[in-house]
Amino acid sequence: MQLIKDFVNGLWNENPIFRMVIGICSALAVTTAAKNGIAMGLALTFVLTCSSILISLLKNIIPSKVRIPCYIIVVATFTTIVDLVMKAYFPALYQVMGIFIPLIVVNCIVLARAEAFASKVNVLRATADALGMGLGYAWAITVISMVREILGNGTIFDVPLFGQNFTQWVIMLLPPGAFFVMGILVGLMNLITRKSPKNDGCHNC
Amino acid sequence: MNQPVKMVVVLMMIALVAGALLAFTYQATYPKIQQQAKEALESSVLKVIPGAEKMEEVQKDGMTFYIGMDNQGNKKGIAFKAVGSGFSGPIEIMVGYNPKEGKLTGIEILSMSETPGLGAKIKEPSFTEQFKGKSVKDEFAPKKDVKVITGATISPTAVAKAIKSTLEEVTKIYPVGGEF
Amino acid sequence: MLKEILFIIIGSVLVNNFVLSRYLGQCPFLGVSSKTETALGMGMATTFVLTMTAVAAYFIQNYILAPFGLDAFLQIVSFILVIASLVQLVEMVVLKISPPLYNAFGIYLPLITTNCIVLGVALLIPSKSYNLIQSIAFGLGAGLGFTLALALMAGIREDLEFADVPEALKGPAIVFITAGLLAMIFMGFAGLVPL
Numbered sequence: 001m002q003l004i005k006d007f008v009n010g011l012w013n014e015n016p017i018f019r020m021v022i023g024i025c026s027a028l029a030v031t032t033a034a035k036n037g038i039a040m041g042l043a044l045t046f047v048l049t050c051s052s053i054l055i056s057l058l059k060n061i062i063p064s065k066v067r068i069p070c071y072i073i074v075v076a077t078f079t080t081i082v083d084l085v086m087k088a089y090f091p092a093l094y095q096v097m098g099i100f101i102p103l104i105v106v107n108c109i110v111l112a113r114a115e116a117f118a119s120k121v122n123v124l125r126a127t128a129d130a131l132g133m134g135l136g137y138a139w140a141i142t143v144i145s146m147v148r149e150i151l152g153n154g155t156i157f158d159v160p161l162f163g164q165n166f167t168q169w170v171i172m173l174l175p176p177g178a179f180f181v182m183g184i185l186v187g188l189m190n191l192i193t194r195k196s197p198k199n200d201g202c203h204n205c
Numbered sequence: 206m207n208q209p210v211k212m213v214v215v216l217m218m219i220a221l222v223a224g225a226l227l228a229f230t231y232q233a234t235y236p237k238i239q240q241q242a243k244e245a246l247e248s249s250v251l252k253v254i255p256g257a258e259k260m261e262e263v264q265k266d267g268m269t270f271y272i273g274m275d276n277q278g279n280k281k282g283i284a285f286k287a288v289g290s291g292f293s294g295p296i297e298i299m300v301g302y303n304p305k306e307g308k309l310t311g312i313e314i315l316s317m318s319e320t321p322g323l324g325a326k327i328k329e330p331s332f333t334e335q336f337k338g339k340s341v342k343d344e345f346a347p348k349k350d351v352k353v354i355t356g357a358t359i360s361p362t363a364v365a366k367a368i369k370s371t372l373e374e375v376t377k378i379y380p381v382g383g384e385f
Numbered sequence: 386m387l388k389e390i391l392f393i394i395i396g397s398v399l400v401n402n403f404v405l406s407r408y409l410g411q412c413p414f415l416g417v418s419s420k421t422e423t424a425l426g427m428g429m430a431t432t433f434v435l436t437m438t439a440v441a442a443y444f445i446q447n448y449i450l451a452p453f454g455l456d457a458f459l460q461i462v463s464f465i466l467v468i469a470s471l472v473q474l475v476e477m478v479v480l481k482i483s484p485p486l487y488n489a490f491g492i493y494l495p496l497i498t499t500n501c502i503v504l505g506v507a508l509l510i511p512s513k514s515y516n517l518i519q520s521i522a523f524g525l526g527a528g529l530g531f532t533l534a535l536a537l538m539a540g541i542r543e544d545l546e547f548a549d550v551p552e553a554l555k556g557p558a559i560v561f562i563t564a565g566l567l568a569m570i571f572m573g574f575a576g577l578v579p580l
Contacts, residue, residue: 021415021557025501029408058219066212070219072469076462077223081230084458088237091245095316099508102461106501108412152321170322175406176569183554183561190553223462231458290579293401359576 003128010132016109017140018189023109026100027141028178034157037145039093040100041138043086047078047104049130052118056126059119071114072105079105109133147181148172246271253301253311254282266378272385273301282310283385285375289367292359294318296327300368302341307381312336312368317360324360332361336368341376345369390522392578393515397526399574403502404534405567410502414535415560417493424539425532430493432528434472435506439524441467442507443517456511464507472498502531537567 010016016023026044030036051074055062062070083101086094094101104110113133118126149155152172154162171177250260250271257273264270271284282303289296296317301310312333319325326332335352345365347353353361379385403409410431417427445463450456455463476494480487497503506527510520541563550559 022412024411024415025408028411062215062219063208063212065208066216069216069466069469072465073219073223073462076465077226080227080458080461083461084230084234084238088234088241091241099505099512102508103501103504105461105465106499106504108499111499168322170320171569173321174568174572175408176565176572178408179561179565179568183558183565186556186561187551187554187558190556190558224459227458227462235457292576 003124006125006128007132010129010134010136011139012136014133015136015140015189016133017137017144018186019193021186022112023107023137024182026103026107027137027144028175028182029100030097031141031145031148031178031181032152032173033096033149033155034142034145036093036096037142038138039086039090040097041134041141043082043097043101044104044107044109044137045131045134047075047082048110048113048134049127050078051075051110051114052126052130053123055114055118056121056123062119067115067119071111071119075110075114076105109137144178144181144185147185148177152177249299249313249315250284250301252313253284253299255301255310256281260284268374268378270379280385283379285371286315287367287371289363291317291319291363292324292357293320296360296363296367298364298367300336300371302372302375302379304376304379304381304383304385307341309336309339309341309368312364314364319360320357323354323357326354326357327360327364332364341372341381345372386518390518393519393522394526394529395578397523398530398533399571400577402530402534402571403505403527404531405564405571407505409505410500410531410534413493413496413500414531414538414564415557418535418538418560419542421536421539421543424535426489427493427496428528428532428535431497431500431502431531432525434468434475434494434497435503435524435528435531436521437471437475437524438468438503438507439510439520439527440517441471442510443515443520446511451511460508460511465504468503468507469498502527534567538563541567 012019014020017027023044026040030040051071054074055071058070058074079102082104086097086101113130117129121129146156149157150161151169154160154166154168169177172181247260250273251257254260254273256275258276260271260273262269262271268285273281273284275281282301284299284301287298287300289298294317296319297315299313299315301312302308303310314328314333317325317327319327332352332354339350343350345351345368347358347362347365351361351365397403401407404411404414413427413431418424442464445467446456446460450460450463472494476487479494506524510523513519513523515523538560542560545559545563554562
């Protein structure tokens with residue numbers, strides 16, 4: 001039914017990273033190790049889901065003219081909560097993510113879904129959509145992270161895969177590698193789904 | 206309620222609730238965050254001063270030092286931070302020093318953004334070990350008395366330079382052969 | 386002093402280019418880099434906003450947040466709200482004083498609020514403890530570097546239109562691969578200035 005469709009949409013058809021190509025900054029920056037990908041994916045899913053639920057609940061109360069500042073406050077609040085909790089309980093991960101945790105607030109995915117979807121539908125649908133988009137983002141960046149970690153570090157989730165003689169393909173851990181892996185995976189996704197991406201970036205968010 | 210008033214009221218209400226929620230979360234996480242920072246600092250100090258089991262922070266002449274002691278209160282060495290200009294950004298180093306013997310007791314790279322697989326090797330014991338027991342009167346010249354990393358000389362050079370220049374200040378406060 | 390400013394600018398434009406090295410500003414980098422004109426327009430507008438944001442971030446952090454210990458939990462909210470307001474203000478002012486200028490780059494302004502490069506610069510300034518002049522140089526450098534990356538990509542994409550790109554790679558995929566090559570080239574600037 002509708003809710004299932006809303007959920008699955010973000011996982012595949014309108015996958016934010018590989019199909020809509022939005023929210024890319026963090027997808028390139030933190031994906032140097034599989035565990036970082038998962039952590040970032042969960043952090044974003046949390047912010048996205050909480051924000052979407054709240055915005056959907058408040059959609060009839062927030063006057064249209066001030067909706068953007070209101071959405072921004074909501075998203076920024078949840079982002080700060082994630083920031084503080086990670087600093088307190090996951091300091092090692094927090095160090096790796098750097099400014100990309102606070103940058104969740106300007107992650108195209110969050111604001112775009114709030115404006116385009118959460119503010120227009122009921123809470124259940126907003127939740128389903130947010131979870132779908134968030135988890136879609138999470139699996140996508142985890143795949144990117146795994147590729148980069150395996151090639152660039154020879155490990156997966158910190159478990160060494162190859163023997164002593166494996167030469168690390170270090171560039172995979174650096175910016176050029178991030179771009180190459182992203183490009184190839186988007187291309188692969190196009191091949192698998194036999195369609196080109198729905199959106200050429202974030203220019204209308 | 207007319208429109209402008211409603212706009213202001215709603216905006217303010219949301220801002221107030223957000224502010225309260227954030228203040229609450231901050232209060233709740235503050236002790237843990239402080240504890241994490243303290244533990245990280247302590248562990249790096251204890252790492253660079255072998256034999257130290259606890260530390261004490263002192264300020265002397267504008268510099269911060271961490272005195273490492275064993276559980277009986279015997280002082281084992283002092284630690285201080287040095288910052289160098291690396292290949293991709295600043296490198297923060299914790300340096301352990303025993304003034305009585307005039308030697309370094311060890312170093313640990315606290316933070317850096319050097320190239321993985323190349324300059325980042327300064328974090329590895331194969332690089333940091335060479336500073337254990339090194340006399341503070343040494344030249345700290347790369348390739349001479351400081352072993353560099355093949356294919357990456359800027360990162361090790363930055364580390365050597367940082368330690369040397371900070372030592373110049375430190376030895377004025379804690380001279381070789383003196384007490385600490 | 387001047388040397389330091391120069392290093393900050395060169396550092397942000399070439400050595401640690403915000404798009405190709407710090408991974409910021411990706412969304413407009415992909416979305417607005419198909420034509421050189423639009424790329425330059427977006428770049429200029431963003432540079433303008435970035436420089437002002439740098440000043441705002443400096444004052445807010447040092448005179449409002451830090452003195453009251455609020456920066457640990459109000460930094461994100463206050464910065465992003467200020468950025469959103471700044472962009473609105475700039476849009477209104479530009480429209481009022483120079484309609485031709487508004488037509489040139491005004492349409493990009495609303496998009497700049499969500500450009501992670503703006504909030505990124507705002508957050509980096511307190512962490513580097515820059516003074517006011519350094520902050521302005523940093524914001525300016527970030528904008529110039531962003532514009533450079535966008536302009537380069539636009540130039541390449543205009544030529545790519547006539548190239549035989551494989552079907553699956555058309556669109557964002559080939560842009561990413563091109564970006565990877567650009568990033569590799571920019572890596573050559575490492576060590577140019579002390580950071």
